[in-house]
Amino acid sequence: MRLLDFKRDGADWPLREASRFVAAGGFRWHVQELGQGPPALLIHGTASSTHSWRGLAPLLARDFRVLTFDLPGHAFTTSERRPDLSLTGMAEALTSLVAKLDFAPRLVVGHSAGAAILARLIAEGRLAPGLFVAINGAFLPFEGIARNLFPAAARLLFVNPFAAHLFAWKADRTTVANMLAGMGTKLDLRGLDLYVRLMSNAAHCGGALEMMANWDLSRMPDELARIACPTLLAIGANDKAIRPEDAEKVARRLPNGRIEKLHGLGHLAHEEAPERVAALIRDSAVAAGLIGDG
Numbered sequence: 001m002r003l004l005d006f007k008r009d010g011a012d013w014p015l016r017e018a019s020r021f022v023a024a025g026g027f028r029w030h031v032q033e034l035g036q037g038p039p040a041l042l043i044h045g046t047a048s049s050t051h052s053w054r055g056l057a058p059l060l061a062r063d064f065r066v067l068t069f070d071l072p073g074h075a076f077t078t079s080e081r082r083p084d085l086s087l088t089g090m091a092e093a094l095t096s097l098v099a100k101l102d103f104a105p106r107l108v109v110g111h112s113a114g115a116a117i118l119a120r121l122i123a124e125g126r127l128a129p130g131l132f133v134a135i136n137g138a139f140l141p142f143e144g145i146a147r148n149l150f151p152a153a154a155r156l157l158f159v160n161p162f163a164a165h166l167f168a169w170k171a172d173r174t175t176v177a178n179m180l181a182g183m184g185t186k187l188d189l190r191g192l193d194l195y196v197r198l199m200s201n202a203a204h205c206g207g208a209l210e211m212m213a214n215w216d217l218s219r220m221p222d223e224l225a226r227i228a229c230p231t232l233l234a235i236g237a238n239d240k241a242i243r244p245e246d247a248e249k250v251a252r253r254l255p256n257g258r259i260e261k262l263h264g265l266g267h268l269a270h271e272e273a274p275e276r277v278a279a280l281i282r283d284s285a286v287a288a289g290l291i292g293d294g
Contacts, residue, residue, distance in 0.1 A: 002201070003078060003201075003203045004198075004203065004204060006019070006021075006076050009076075009197065009201070013051065014050070014051045014054035014194070015050070015057065018032040019031070019050075020032075021076075022101065024096045024097045024100035024101075025093050025096025026080050026081060026096075027072055027077055027078065027079050027080070027093060027096075028077065028078045028080075029069050029070070029077050029097055030050065030069060030075060030077050031068070031069040031097075032053075032057070032067070032068050033065070033066065033067050033068075034058065034066050035057075035058075035060065035061025035063075035064055035065050035066045037064045037291065038063075038065065038106040039064065039065045039103055039105045040064035040065065040066045040067070040105055040106070040107035040108070041068070041105035041109070041118075041129075042056070042060075042067070042068040042109045042114075043068070043071070043094075043108075043109070043114030043115070043117055043118055044068070044111055045111040045112030045113045045114050045115075045138070046208050046211050047198070047199070047204070047208035048074070048198075049070045049071075049074055050068050050075065051198075052271060053066075053270070054194075054271075055270070055271060055274030055275075056270045056274040056277055056278055060107075060109075060278060060281065060282075064285075064291075067103055071090065071114070071207075072089075072090065073204075073208070073210060073211060074198075074204060074207050075198060084214075085207065085214055086211075086215065087117065087120060087214075087217070088120075089214075090211075091117055091121055091124070091126070095121070095126050098127070104127075104128070105127060106129055106130045106131070107129060107130065107133070107281075107285055107290055108122070108127060108132050109133040109134075110133070110135070111137075111270060112136055112137065112241070112242065112267070113138045113211070113215065115135065115137030115138065116137065116138050116220060118132060119132075119139060119220065119227060120220075120223060122227050122229065123223035123226040123227055128229075129229055130229060130289065131229060131230050131232070131284055131285055131290055132229055133231075133232045133234060133284065134232070134234065135234045135269055135270050136236050136239050136241070136242050136267050136269060137242075137250065138242055139217065139220050139221075139224060140246050140249060141217040141218055173192060173193070173196055176195050176199055177192055180195070180268070182240060182241075183241040183267035183268065184236065184238035184239050184240040184241070184265075185236075185238075185265075185267050185268040185269075185272060191271055221253055224250060224253040224254055225254075225255065227256075227257075228256060229256065230256050230287075230288050231256060231257040231258070232257075232258060232280070232281070233247045233251060233257060233258065233259045234260050234262060234269065234270075234277060235259060235262060236262050236269035236272075237261050237263045238264065238265060238266040239267045239269075240266065240267065241267040242267065247259045262276065262277070
């Protein structure tokens with residue numbers, strides 16, 4: 001499969017001036033770093049990339065030294081060998097990256113599956129933030145028949161050598177806009193076109209499919225109980241990918257969790273309204289003592 005090329009496909013990539021490449025754990029990571037202050041780590045969700053933070057990262061960079069990156073199998077991060085895109089594998093890979101960069105975040109922000117990766121790392125003591133923010137975090141396994149059906153469907157698609165190419169071939173503006181609408185999200189044309197660019201690439205689609213096929217959240221409910229730091233569950237009230245009502249179940253398992261509903265926003269709330277999400281995170285960071293109220 002043709003990999004995305006940063007010189008060609010990333011020539012106009014959001015926050016390109018903050019980009020660099022770092023070798024760690026068998027990966028060549030595309031990372032972006034901007035701002036000054038307490039370190040903050042941002043992790044995107046499945047099928048996304050650093051572009052997901054194009055609006056939020058510069059706002060957080062007014063108070064924090066912000067680091068974000070493309071997950072293994074996604075966008076411009078590449079591997080010397082076939083990567084392990086399970087939750088365990090992603091956690092191991094990220095551990096190698098933060099160790100290489102000597103980066104100890106005080107604020108961590110994860111969207112969807114990115115929040116689950118952070119939860120695993122915090123529960124295992126690999127990260128010790130002062131504040132954990134989950135934007136529509138994907139913490140709970142599917143229920144009922146979907147528990148086996150969705151991962152099995154992803155595995156079937158992944159083992160089919162034509163599946164990723166088929167997804168990429170079908171990824172035009174209308175298809176991707178409909179996919180986002182199915183998650184309760186509507187983006188501007190710039191945001192839509194960036195997802196079209198990603199989803200038009202078979203290697204990126206293949207990485208997203210493999211991640212879904214190997215995702216196991218069975219340990220997550222117990223891991224949530226071991227997250228002692230203040231945890232903010234930022235929930236898009238219109239999210240159709242992860243049920244907003246699941247946040248109540250998650251909050252009950254967290255020792256120090258609270259919920260903030262983002263009315264009018266969907267699964268990609270941080271892309272739809274970065275100013276609103278940034279203000280919420282900043283207020284929470286002040287309350288957690290990470291930054292001053294200045």
